[in-house]
Amino acid sequence: xxxxxxxxxxxxxxxxxxxxxxxxxxxxxxxxxxxxxxxxxxxxxxxxxxxxxxxxxxxxxxxxxxxxxxxxxxxxxxxxxxxxxxxxxxxxxxxxxxxxxxxxxxxxxxxxxxxxxxxxxxxxxxxxxxxxxxxxxxxxxxxxxxxxxxxxxxxxxxxxxxxxxxxxxxxxxxxxxxxxxxxxxxxxxxxxxxxxx
Amino acid sequence: xxxxxxxxxxxxxxxxxxxxxxxxxxxxxxxxxxxxxxxxxxxxxxxxxxxxxxxxxxxxxxxxxxxxxxxxxxxxxxxxxxxxxxxxxxxxxxxxxxxxxxxxxxxxxxxxxxxxxxxxxxxxxxxxxxxxxxxxxxxxxxxxxxxxxxxxxxxxxxxxxxxxxxxxxxxxxxxxxxxxxxxxxxxxxxxx
Amino acid sequence: xxxxxxxxxxxxxxxxxxxxxxxxxxxxxxxxxxxxxxxxxxxxxxxxxxxxxxxxxxxxxxxxxxxxxxxxxxxxxxxxxxxxxxxxxxxxxxxxxxxxxxxxxxxxxxxxxxxxxxxxxxxxxxxxxxxxxxxxxxxxxxxxxxxxxxxxxxxxxxxxxxxxxxxxxxxxxxxxxxxxxxxxxxxxxxxxxxxxxxxxxxxxxxxxxxxxxxxxxxxxxxxxxxxxxxxxxxx
Numbered sequence: 038x039x040x041x042x043x044x045x046x047x048x049x050x051x052x053x054x055x056x057x058x059x060x061x062x063x064x065x066x067x068x069x070x071x072x073x074x075x076x077x078x079x080x081x082x083x084x085x086x087x088x089x090x091x092x093x094x095x096x097x098x099x100x101x102x103x104x105x106x107x108x109x110x111x112x113x114x115x116x117x118x119x120x121x122x123x124x125x126x127x128x129x130x131x132x133x134x135x136x137x138x139x140x141x142x143x144x145x146x147x148x149x150x151x152x153x154x155x156x157x158x159x160x161x162x163x164x165x166x167x168x169x170x171x172x173x174x175x176x177x178x179x180x181x182x183x184x185x186x187x188x189x190x191x192x193x194x195x196x197x198x199x200x201x202x203x204x205x206x207x208x209x210x211x212x213x214x215x216x217x218x219x220x221x222x223x224x225x226x227x228x229x230x231x232x233x234x
Numbered sequence: 235x236x237x238x239x240x241x242x243x244x245x246x247x248x249x250x251x252x253x254x255x256x257x258x259x260x261x262x263x264x265x266x267x268x269x270x271x272x273x274x275x276x277x278x279x280x281x282x283x284x285x286x287x288x289x290x291x292x293x294x295x296x297x298x299x300x301x302x303x304x305x306x307x308x309x310x311x312x313x314x315x316x317x318x319x320x321x322x323x324x325x326x327x328x329x330x331x332x333x334x335x336x337x338x339x340x341x342x343x344x345x346x347x348x349x350x351x352x353x354x355x356x357x358x359x360x361x362x363x364x365x366x367x368x369x370x371x372x373x374x375x376x377x378x379x380x381x382x383x384x385x386x387x388x389x390x391x392x393x394x395x396x397x398x399x400x401x402x403x404x405x406x407x408x409x410x411x412x413x414x415x416x417x418x419x420x421x422x423x424x425x426x
Numbered sequence: 427x428x429x430x431x432x433x434x435x436x437x438x439x440x441x442x443x444x445x446x447x448x449x450x451x452x453x454x455x456x457x458x459x460x461x462x463x464x465x466x467x468x469x470x471x472x473x474x475x476x477x478x479x480x481x482x483x484x485x486x487x488x489x490x491x492x493x494x495x496x497x498x499x500x501x502x503x504x505x506x507x508x509x510x511x512x513x514x515x516x517x518x519x520x521x522x523x524x525x526x527x528x529x530x531x532x533x534x535x536x537x538x539x540x541x542x543x544x545x546x547x548x549x550x551x552x553x554x555x556x557x558x559x560x561x562x563x564x565x566x567x568x569x570x571x572x573x574x575x576x577x578x579x580x581x582x583x584x585x586x587x588x589x590x591x592x593x594x595x596x597x598x599x600x601x602x603x604x605x606x607x608x609x610x611x612x613x614x615x616x617x618x619x620x621x622x623x624x625x626x627x628x629x630x631x632x633x634x635x636x637x638x639x640x641x642x643x644x645x646x647x648x649x650x651x652x653x654x655x656x657x658x659x660x661x
Contacts, residue, residue: 038242038479038480038482038612039416039480040476040479040480041419041423042419042423042424043423044532046423047528047529048476050525051472060514062514062515065518065519067518067522068465068468068495068498068499068502068522068526069465069468069522070464070465086521086525087521090517090521091514094517096514132424136423136424140426168374171374172374174643175367175370176367176371178363180624180626180627180632180644180645181624181645182642182643182644183640184613184641184642185639185640185641186641190420193416193420194417194420197409197412197413197416198374198377198409198413198416199611199643200243200612201243201409201412201413202370202409204607204610204611205243205366205409206363206367206370207609207611207627208345208609209345209359209362209363209366210363210626210628211609211627212345212348212359213356213359213362213363213628214629215348215349215359216348216349216355216356216358216359216360217356217359219348219349219351219355220351220353220355220356228349242482242610243607245607248602248603248604249602249604
């Protein structure tokens with residue numbers, strides 16, 4: 038039931054960013070909104086999937102979003118490492134967007150190698166926090182928790198381990214009630230009725 | 235259009251093979267009355283009938299039917315691996331025990347045994363969540379390890395505290411494999 | 427310029443985001459037309475896809491939204507056929523249409539997988555449903571369900587039960603049916619302040635308030651009724 042990383046990539050494609058077009062074009066009336074008009078040399082905002090499509094044909098240059106820069110990410114990394122909780126990411130799809138942009142046009146990102154490494158460091162830091170949080174949650178036997186600022190891709194990294202373990206533990210705990218009802222002499226229909234949810 | 239797309243965790247169902255296999259686990263029973271024509275239940279004896287007081291091992295599904303409270307043809311005890319002494323061992327060091335040795339479907343059989351008429355049923359049910367909890371925590375580090383590692387035994391030699399693969403119950407194996415596959419999918423995507 | 431792409435007029439029911447009254451959807455309960463822009467419709471379909479993907483059970487179908495979107499796609503294809511092959515917009519429009527088609531077919535495929543998995547349970551729900559209450563399935567899905575069950579039962583009879591003793595030949599859908607596991611754990615994002623009662627396996631209950639904008643991991647059962655209304659979205 039969990040979306041695959043590729044499916045999340047599809048959704049990440051909706052995020053908007055700026056491009057520097059190398060072409061002229063009147064307004065595009067797309068279902069998802071109007072874009073343009075485009076004039077060569079004048080920046081324009083488009084969804085990521087269009088940006089990458091045009092970039093792959095060399096029809097534009099990608100202007101990296103403000104957060105995809107060495108300076109911003111260095112600050113973010115520090116914040117993330119210092120904080121015991123998850124910091125708010127500049128975009129829900131920060132990892133997918135970075136990956137897609139690096140795939141198509143790393144040359145459009147200044148200090149690309151450095152930026153890549155910083156994103157990886159931030160990801161690793163969050164992953165390790167996540168792993169600890171998951172184990173604490175299982176250990177405590179809690180039934181719900183707040184997980185603000187966690188992005189979908191990060192949630193996918195702990196599914197299905199986290200969700201399946203919790204489900205089986207819940208099933209086992211429920212069985213204790215079942216066993217007690219049977220011991221008390223209830224029939225199976227009665228047990229099913231009592232536990233009918 | 236495959237139902238594999240649903241990727242759910244295991245839950246018992248009519249068609250679930252694990253459930254059916256788990257119900258084969260043998261339960262020690264004692265006949266409470268003479269059972270005519272039931273000699274076949276005890277392969278070690280040749281009589282056509284089964285005398286009262288005979289010790290016989292029946293699979294869970296048969297024991298359940300034969301021990302129904304209104305007409306208990308047999309009385310039963312829990313299999314030895316679910317007895318108090320074994321439960322104590324599991325309670326002390328859950329992550330180390332080889333659950334495969336304790337029965338091919340330890341958890342699944344236990345869940346079915348809990349619904350049989352026996353004093354031990356409650357206690358068995360109560361012991362299960364803690365065992366799974368500790369073992370799942372021990373499993374946590376191993377599924378996301380790099381694929382070049384051949385087996386979790388290599389890792390546990392290094393980490394010293396993870397759950398060995400060949401000690402895992404089928405339920406744990408399923409959680410482990412699903413987690414490993416998802417983790418590898420994500421890794422592949424990140425690296426591509 | 428030959429084949430100039432023109433902005434579609436509102437009578438066709440398509441257009442850019444600048445034209446808000448592009449189509450209507452009747453809201454049965456309020457008996458008024460709810461209008462939304464194509465962009466909003468697309469966002470709604472995205473949410474519907476994600477919810478359907480993650481929810482253990484079958485959610486109410488977004489039939490009208492899908493039909494509206496398919497209409498938009500058809501009109502878009504008609505209009506883009508007027509563009510020149512070299513026009514840069516052609517590629518973009520085509521890709522957008524492909525993306526939306528993928529979303530819709532994936533959504534329908536997820537639903538069909540659930541319908542197959544929980545076939546007998548859904549049939550029972552459908553048969554016992556109050557005629558005023560809306561069905562969980564579209565008319566096409568209901569037809570699919572009926573045929574699927576017929577095929578499955580006939581297959582089981584041919585392969586198995588007809589070879590068994592006469593007293594054991596009857597198939598019992600009540601015992602064979604699986605219902606969705608409402609005790610699955612999942613992540614959700616809250617869009618409207620809500621309050622729910624969470625009960626754990628030991629029977630203890632706790633009231634939990636869900637603030638708009640927060641995210642939680644929780645069992646599906648206590649929040650199931652909040653998903654169709656849009657108070658929470660699954661992530």
